[in-house]
Amino acid sequence: MPTHRHYNTIILGAGTMGAAAAYHLARRNSPPLVLEQFELCHDRGSSHGRSRVIRKAYFEDPRYVPLLHAAYENWRELERESGQKLLHLVGCLNIGPPDHVAIKGVIESVRRHNLPHELLTAAEIKKRWPIFNANEFDVGLYEPDGGFVVPEVCIRTHANLATKHGATIHTDEQVLEWSVTLTGVLVKTTTATYESEKLILTAGPWLPQIAADLNLPLKVERQVQTWFMPKNPAPFTAPNMPSFIHFVEGDAYYGIPMRENEGVKVARHHAGEITTPETVNRSLTPADESNVRAYTAKYLPAANVPIIDAKICLYTNTPDDHFIIDRHPQHENVVIAGGFSGHGFKFAPIVGSILADLTLDGRTRRPIDFLSLNRFSV
Ligand SMILES: Cc1cc2nc3c(=O)[nH]c(=O)nc-3n(C[C@H](O)[C@H](O)[C@H](O)COP(=O)(O)OP(=O)(O)OC[C@H]3O[C@@H](n4cnc5c(N)ncnc54)[C@H](O)[C@@H]3O)c2cc1C
Structure with a gap:
C-alpha cells in the first residue's frame, strides 16, 4: 500500500x-x-434532506446564541465569496404551551440576547398563517431572522x-x-x-x-423526513409560510416551506430508534407514516395529503x-x-x-x- x-x-x-x-x-x-x-x-x-431549520432564538440553551451570531456572519461571508444564496430567512415560528421548557427556553434566549421577535397568541397565529392549528392556549414566538438552509x-x-x-x-x-x-x-x-x-x-x-x-457516550438515532404535496401549495410557500417547530404532547414536530415542486417538509424531532449507520432501516415504514400523519391531521390539516418523498437521516446524540x-x-x-x-x-x-x-x-x-x-x- x-x-x-x-x-x-x-x-x-x-x-x-x-x-x-x-x-x-x-x-x-x-x-x-x-x-x-x-x-x-x-x-x-x-x-441530507434538502432543508435545515436555521434560527437564533435557541431553546436548547442561550449559550449557543453568540455562536449563532458568528455562524450567520460566516454564512453571509460564504454567500459573498461564492455568489450562492445560502440563507433563506423566511422566519421561524416556535409554537407550544407557554410553560413548555422549550418555549421558555426560546423566550429566555430572545430576552437575554435581545433578538428581534414577536410573541403571538394562538388566535394571532391562526389569523396570520391559517394553515396552522395551534392548541387554544399555545403561544407563538416568531423570529424574523430564522428560516432554512439547503444542506x-x-x-x-x-x-x-x-x-x-x-x-x-x-x-x-x-x-x-x-x-x-x-x-x-x-x-x-x-x-x-x-x-x-x-x-x-x-x-x-x-x-x-x-x-x-474514547468510548464516547453517543447514541445514533434514526430520523424520518417526509414531504407532502398540498393541493393548494401557495400557503405552504415562503413568504406565506415560515419554518416552524411545534411542541405538542411531549413531542416536537417541525416543518419547512415548499421550494419548487419538492412539497412541504414535516418531521418529528427525536423519538426515533437507536441504531447504527450500518443497520438502520432506510425505508419509510407504516408506523413512520402514521406518526407524522397524526400530527398533520390535527395541526396542519391542509398538508395531510399523499407523501411524495421520504428520507431517513441520522442524529448523533450526546447525553x-x-x-x-x-x-x-x-x-x-x-x-x-x-x-x-x-x-x-x-x-x-x-x-x-x-x-x-x-x-x-x-x-x-x-x-x-x-x-x-x-x-x-x-
Ligand atoms: C433529519 C434531520 C434533520 C435535522 N434538522 C436540522 C435542522 O433543522 N437544523 C440544524 O441546525 N440541524 C439539523 N440537523 C442536524 C444536522 O444536520 C447535523 O448536526 C449535521 O448535518 C452533522 O454533520 P456532520 O458533518 O457532523 O455529519 P455527516 O454529515 O454525517 O458527515 C460525516 C461524514 O463523515 C464521513 N465518514 C464517516 N466515517 C468515515 C470514514 N471511516 N472514512 C471516510 N469518511 C467517513 C461520512 O460518510 C459522512 O459524509 C438534522 C439532522 C437530521 C438527521
Whole structure:
C-alpha cells in the first residue's frame, strides 16, 4: 500500500462539518486533505434532506446564541465569496404551551440576547398563517431572522471554495484506521496510507466507531423526513409560510416551506430508534407514516395529503444534547467535532472556523467551554 504525500492536516469525513473545516483551513493558508468514504452530499449520514431549520432564538440553551451570531456572519461571508444564496430567512415560528421548557427556553434566549421577535397568541397565529392549528392556549414566538438552509448546496459551496483555496478532497475513500505516531498521525484508507501533523474527526454518526478509543457516550438515532404535496401549495410557500417547530404532547414536530415542486417538509424531532449507520432501516415504514400523519391531521390539516418523498437521516446524540467540539484528551493534535444531537447544521461554518482555530492555534476565542469533552468521563 503506497504512502502518499505528507499533509499538515487530514480531515476525516466531508459532511457539513468536515467541508466547513476544510474551507476555513484552506483560507488560512493551510489546505488540508479531506477523506470521505462516499460521494459528496450522499444520503447515508446526517446532512441530507434538502432543508435545515436555521434560527437564533435557541431553546436548547442561550449559550449557543453568540455562536449563532458568528455562524450567520460566516454564512453571509460564504454567500459573498461564492455568489450562492445560502440563507433563506423566511422566519421561524416556535409554537407550544407557554410553560413548555422549550418555549421558555426560546423566550429566555430572545430576552437575554435581545433578538428581534414577536410573541403571538394562538388566535394571532391562526389569523396570520391559517394553515396552522395551534392548541387554544399555545403561544407563538416568531423570529424574523430564522428560516432554512439547503444542506447539499451549503456542503458543495464549502467544498468547492475549499478546493479553490487549495484543499484536496478524496471521495469514495474510506478511512480504515488512524494512529498517532511520534511525528504526527498515520491514516490508513481503502487505497493508501497518509501522514499528517494534525487530524480532525468529523465522522458524524460514524464517530463512535472512528473514535472507539474514547468510548464516547453517543447514541445514533434514526430520523424520518417526509414531504407532502398540498393541493393548494401557495400557503405552504415562503413568504406565506415560515419554518416552524411545534411542541405538542411531549413531542416536537417541525416543518419547512415548499421550494419548487419538492412539497412541504414535516418531521418529528427525536423519538426515533437507536441504531447504527450500518443497520438502520432506510425505508419509510407504516408506523413512520402514521406518526407524522397524526400530527398533520390535527395541526396542519391542509398538508395531510399523499407523501411524495421520504428520507431517513441520522442524529448523533450526546447525553445532554450539546455538541462535542474539543481536542482529543490524549492526543492534542487530534481535534473532534461530533454529537451534534440533531441541531448542528446551522452552526457548520462557525464549527469549521473553530476547528481551524483548534488545529492551527491549539485554542479558540469562541465560547465553547460548555461543549468540551471533560463533561463526560472519557
Ligand atoms: C433529519 C434531520 C434533520 C435535522 N434538522 C436540522 C435542522 O433543522 N437544523 C440544524 O441546525 N440541524 C439539523 N440537523 C442536524 C444536522 O444536520 C447535523 O448536526 C449535521 O448535518 C452533522 O454533520 P456532520 O458533518 O457532523 O455529519 P455527516 O454529515 O454525517 O458527515 C460525516 C461524514 O463523515 C464521513 N465518514 C464517516 N466515517 C468515515 C470514514 N471511516 N472514512 C471516510 N469518511 C467517513 C461520512 O460518510 C459522512 O459524509 C438534522 C439532522 C437530521 C438527521
